[in-house]
Amino acid sequence: MTWDVEVRCLDSLIKNSNSHFPLLTSKIPTGCFPASNCVTIPAMPLLKQARKKMRHDKKRTLQNKDKKIALKKLVKSMRKAPSASNLTAVFSKLDKAVKTHLIHKNKASRLKSRLSKTLAKK
Numbered sequence: 375m376t377w378d379v380e381v382r383c384l385d386s387l388i389k390n391s392n393s394h395f396p397l398l399t400s401k402i403p404t405g406c407f408p409a410s411n412c413v414t415i416p417a418m419p420l421l422k423q424a425r426k427k428m429r430h431d432k433k434r435t436l437q438n439k440d441k442k443i444a445l446k447k448l449v450k451s452m453r454k455a456p457s458a459s460n461l462t463a464v465f466s467k468l469d470k471a472v473k474t475h476l477i478h479k480n481k482a483s484r485l486k487s488r489l490s491k492t493l494a495k496k
Contacts, residue, residue, distance in 0.1 A: 438476060445471055456493045464489060
């Protein structure tokens with residue numbers, strides 16, 4: 375899961391200390407190296423429900439990542455050894471991935487078309 379992170383250079387914080395809200399800008403300064411001069415401030419939610427949502431999102435992100443990896447492995451196996459049984463398995467997994475909004479429907483149809491062509495070549 376990627377968190378919204380704000381990186382600010384200590385030098386720019388000192389220079390902008392006269393401004394009213396120096397930490398509210400989300401711009402990343404360019405002269406922020408070496409890393410010891412930088413401060414990382416993760417955006418942590420304040421409300422209880424928002425914290426719960428963050429936990430759920432983290433869990434779902436990991437699950438979706440695993441499903442995408444499995445789908446890619448299945449597509450690769452179809453490309454290496456094209457067969458009718460592999461093709462039906464890949465088609466059903468692609469349809470399920472579209473149904474659960476894991477991939478876009480056009481991507482699924484594009485993969486189906488290309489995989490069907492590989493089977494037709496054989």
